[in-house]
Amino acid sequence: MNILFVASESAPFVKSGGLGEVIGSLPKQIKKKGADIRVILPKYGDIPEKFKNKMTTKTEFTIQLDWRNQYCGVQELQENGIHYYFIDNEFYFKRPGLYGYGDDGERFVYFNKAVLEAIPHLDFIPDIIHCHDWQSGLIPVCLKAQYADKPMYRNIKTIFTIHNLKYQGVFPKPLLKSLTDLDDSYFANDSLEFFDQANCMKGALIYSDVITTVSHTYAEEIQTSDCGEQLEGVIEKRKKDLYGILNGIDVKNYNPVTDPNVRVKYQNSLFNKRLNKERFQKQIGLPVNKDIPMIGMVSRLVEQKGYDLVAHVLDEILEMDIQLVILGTGEKKYELFFEDAAKRNSNKMVTIIKFDEVLARKIYSSSDMFLMPSLFEPCGIGQLLSYQYRAVPIVRETGGLKDTVKPYNQYSGEGTGFTFVNYNAHDMLFTIQRAVECYHNKEVWHSIINSIKKVNVSWDKPAREYISLYKQLVFVLN
Numbered sequence: 001m002n003i004l005f006v007a008s009e010s011a012p013f014v015k016s017g018g019l020g021e022v023i024g025s026l027p028k029q030i031k032k033k034g035a036d037i038r039v040i041l042p043k044y045g046d047i048p049e050k051f052k053n054k055m056t057t058k059t060e061f062t063i064q065l066d067w068r069n070q071y072c073g074v075q076e077l078q079e080n081g082i083h084y085y086f087i088d089n090e091f092y093f094k095r096p097g098l099y100g101y102g103d104d105g106e107r108f109v110y111f112n113k114a115v116l117e118a119i120p121h122l123d124f125i126p127d128i129i130h131c132h133d134w135q136s137g138l139i140p141v142c143l144k145a146q147y148a149d150k151p152m153y154r155n156i157k158t159i160f161t162i163h164n165l166k167y168q169g170v171f172p173k174p175l176l177k178s179l180t181d182l183d184d185s186y187f188a189n190d191s192l193e194f195f196d197q198a199n200c201m202k203g204a205l206i207y208s209d210v211i212t213t214v215s216h217t218y219a220e221e222i223q224t225s226d227c228g229e230q231l232e233g234v235i236e237k238r239k240k241d242l243y244g245i246l247n248g249i250d251v252k253n254y255n256p257v258t259d260p261n262v263r264v265k266y267q268n269s270l271f272n273k274r275l276n277k278e279r280f281q282k283q284i285g286l287p288v289n290k291d292i293p294m295i296g297m298v299s300r301l302v303e304q305k306g307y308d309l310v311a312h313v314l315d316e317i318l319e320m321d322i323q324l325v326i327l328g329t330g331e332k333k334y335e336l337f338f339e340d341a342a343k344r345n346s347n348k349m350v351t352i353i354k355f356d357e358v359l360a361r362k363i364y365s366s367s368d369m370f371l372m373p374s375l376f377e378p379c380g381i382g383q384l385l386s387y388q389y390r391a392v393p394i395v396r397e398t399g400g401l402k403d404t405v406k407p408y409n410q411y412s413g414e415g416t417g418f419t420f421v422n423y424n425a426h427d428m429l430f431t432i433q434r435a436v437e438c439y440h441n442k443e444v445w446h447s448i449i450n451s452i453k454k455v456n457v458s459w460d461k462p463a464r465e466y467i468s469l470y471k472q473l474v475f476v477l478n
């Protein structure tokens with residue numbers, strides 16, 4: 001089976017969040033299970049030179065975009081056993097960062113067209129093009145509309161995975177119409193039209209053969225008006241083709257037994273873990289004391305991640321004998337608020353406004369608890385990483401958080417973390433207080449760590465689920 005992943009980011013080249021993490025680790029596991037899987041990405045300026053130096057040019061051609069002809073180079077390299085292709089156009093992609101430009105619509109229409117046009121030049125005809133998030137959302141649309149009668153493309157099936165429904169790629173209709181050259185019928189209400197604009201995500205949801213998202217609960221939630229981001233109707237219509245497959249993580253890469261960023265290696269020894277905490281406390285200027293529970297947060301500082309709840313009861317949280325460490329970048333209002341709060345509470349709280357892999361690993365390995373009170377969460381990677389580093393997750397029961405964290409039950413002694421249901425700051429506060437109480441009860445804490453030990457967060461099961469979906473699509477639907 002030939003599978004082509006199309007995405008807008010991937011570790012180890014460029015990554016802004018969970019999507020890049022997934023695209024960077026899932027293909028290896030799918031390949032292990034016997035599929036020929038390759039990945040195609042934009043060649044961004046931010047890709048480190050050491051990778052760019054290894055790339056070779058596979059082919060060059062031009063594509064028609066509106067009235068212009070645009071250069072398109074396809075470069076390739078092998079990394080960690082995976083074959084990667086990069087769409088090269090310096091005008092569109094040789095800029096700092098990945099997204100957020102005024103011409104993102106044009107950049108990603110170009111990318112989608114370039115991928116489709118590149119296929120005959122790759123010596124690799126995919127059975128399935130597996131697209132991820134809106135930046136590759138027009139591929140299923142254009143494939144059906146413009147390529148269906150071409151022999152090379154005729155049998156290609158498409159899968160679209162929703163990593164986050166909030167970001168949809170909505171642009172003025174005339175712009176997408178002239179760039180894609182799709183006819184008027186594609187801009188009607190039963191197609192790309194969305195509140196008088198055109199929506200790339202909506203296109204993908206209608207035209208791909210199968211839709212997946214990254215947890216079962218999120219798959220249910222996005223069919224409701226609460227979480228459907230105004231596409232719930234479109235999604236509900238396709239529910240028989242919609243599957244929830246949980247994300248995994250690269251358990252070799254994230255492992256406190258071998259992680260070079262973990263000074264005192266450990267697996268289940270909380271004693272060793274606390275030695276790491278002491279070193280980290282010293283490093284970031286907090287009082288050094290292995291008995292004070294440290295609560296870590298690592299995520300983009302955006303509304304989705306629940307920072308409003310934390311801000312609302314921050315004073316009460318800091319009244320407890322705890323330490324709070326926040327790492328991430330995002331919206332200015334959160335960055336300023338939490339930086340300022342850390343200045344005022346410097347003996348209890350540290351805020352680091354950075355996207356920093358090393359510090360992230362230090363927080364996972366030093367924290368006793370990992371807080372993720374998300375407003376919504378398609379899957380969430382932080383809680384999976386926290387399991388690996390034996391930090392106990394405190395989460396809101398939404399999306400993938402609900403599917404991966406089993407609430408601690410004081411009567412049965414079962415559970416892998418602490419959870420609350422409503423998006424309510426005091427519910428979160430009480431849950432944190434409960435976790436802190438349990439932390440001081442050695443027996444309880446050990447039984448939670450024992451349950452965490454048994455959780456499997458590897459890609460093994462999810463990769464098998466993707467493979468069986470691919471097989472179903474290629475062999476059964478054909």
Ligand code: GLC
Nearest residue numbers: 018019163377378379380381
């Ligand atoms: C997005 C989602 C996150 C998910 C990740 C990878 O970043 O917000 O929940 O884990 O994509 O699928």
